Amino acid sequence: MLMDLFFDSVRTEKKIRQHFHRFMQSIHARLAELSGKTDPLSLVVSELERDYDLICFDEFYVEDIGDAMLLGRSLEKLLASKVKMVFTSNIKPSDLYMGGLQRKSFMSAISAIENHCEVVCLESVTDYRLRELEKSGIYFSPIDSEKINSFNELFLQLSKGTNSGPDAIDILDRKIAFEDSANDIIHFSADVIFNSPRSSSDYIELSREFHTIFISNLDVIEEEDTARRFIAFIDECYDRNVKVIFLSNPLPNEIYTGTRLADKFQRTLSRLTEMQSNDYLQGRHKG
Template sequence: MPGHGPGPSSTTPSEGPLPALRALIAAGTITADPAQVMAAEKLQDLWRRTRGYDPRQDPPDTGGFLSRFFRRKATEEAPAGAPMGLYLVGEVGRGKSMLMDLFFAAAEVPRKKRLHFHQFMQQVHRRIHAWKLRDADAPAPADIHDHDPIPPLADSIVAEAALLCFDEFQVHDIADAMILGRLFEALFARGVVVVATSNTAPDDLFRGKPGRDAFLPFITLIKKRIEVLVIESARDYRRERIRGLPTWHVPPDGRAERALDAAFAELTGGAPASTTTLTLLGRAVAVPQAARGVARFAFDEICGRPLGPADYLAVATHFHAIVLDGIPRLGPENFDKARRFITLVDTLYEHRVKLVASAEDVPDRLYERGENAAMFERTASRLVEMQSQAYLALPHLT
């Protein structure tokens, strides 16, 4: 079966990502792709250079002026011997996440973390907020630099991971853009190695957004400390996966649930799912299951709560596919849910998000009575189109 392959647990970590990829090819789990093999060779080299890697920790802080000064000295230079990271960039569906997962599973680094970049930035904002709350309650420090949350944040991150692997590196939020430069400068100064996947080349990050000029030093820093590799595979494995899947299951019974379980596993390459939260303008959208750009919701989890267009936009731009369980019949008795569902479908359609769902009926018969039944006709038409091979072949729009 062509595609990204199973989760990293099926590999042999001690040999590195390149032998793991070759084993998957030999087993017929995935097809050979020269672009993926080239990327795996780069990752294999990084795997060798990071075996047993543990950057030198800063000396204990005695509280003196010189200690604080050197601990907070701004620098773009990593400690001697710190390996450069790798930034895998390419169009969607080229196997970037699979390759990074093979590397992460094999990496022999004492402290390592692999997470979605959006999830990482949420953690960063939470930690900065918590630090500010503690700082506000603490006595005024003797050194004004002690009001800076970035050094202690970087210290806490490097204490947890000397290797950070980020999936779907992307910057949409001005708040993220303003933090990233100083944070990554501090992480690199502490010897952290970064591996990332992205659909966007570093030079195009945050392009066209207000405040980008202030973001340019971060791009320069990334290109200095992380090697950029473009994966130019001619195949889009992500689209091949969705094209072969039934996308609408009636009724929403045990058989349909098993089909959605299988679809989620197929679309994510068997990657383990986790809960996450999308934050937009202070609002939070809980995502019960997410992995590799795919989210799964029960109908009430996304249409039974007071969510609006901005919330659905966050979902549509962060996920290329949605698995939705249990769409009920719609009518006057659940009008609010029906209205939200219409908004959700419109947003998913506009961003070419792929939808796999179970429902009480086919789209044309979901909303047959009530004053807004006529309005639902367009939604039903879009739901039918979203099942077509032509729609499934379209690229996701972020």
């Protein structure tokens, strides 16, 4: 919410706000396009300097060695440029990429942050998103007008009026249609996420990028491929502590009616139960 207010208040058209993971994907892609050029990284920084006065990053979190090595070389260039940069993170700079491979190569990025940025620790007793989730619940079933209204109202409360409406998101060079989105919150229909061809890689990217995922119009799952996608989706969201909100006709123990994956689905049910607990809801998103 604080980032929303800050970003909206800055009076320049040359500004961008992105989830950090998506920004790094775009940098890797641009470097690939510039391969063969002399010092492509400096070219990318020059392009950013030309296009933006302000870059805001949501959820600055580094776990990928490729990102870590690139940041070690590039962040000092970016921070020393005329572009102003603002980060939100659940991790203080000195603890970034802790325990990661070749972390020594990343230390220059940490030094650049500490030298060029003012680090502000924001302590809050209450997480407004947690408060709303605890109050409203995260599993709305069965689907009726009351549940639909509650589900939609929760999305509006969490998005604080910054929602975009229906569109599509680019995940691994494929478009995935969504019902609504707001920064690190997104709403998909169950049909798009589970009944269309999807891989675990899609779910990994979604769980890295979004703090909260709303899934609407979930029905009973009989088909095995659909059940496998559902299991994979829950596994990835659980591993990254994504908050998943369902608008569903079946209750959790009624979702899968097949037999072949019954044992696997028991673990999924256990995870769905845990994902509704206060301990899980209070956990940090591992984006």
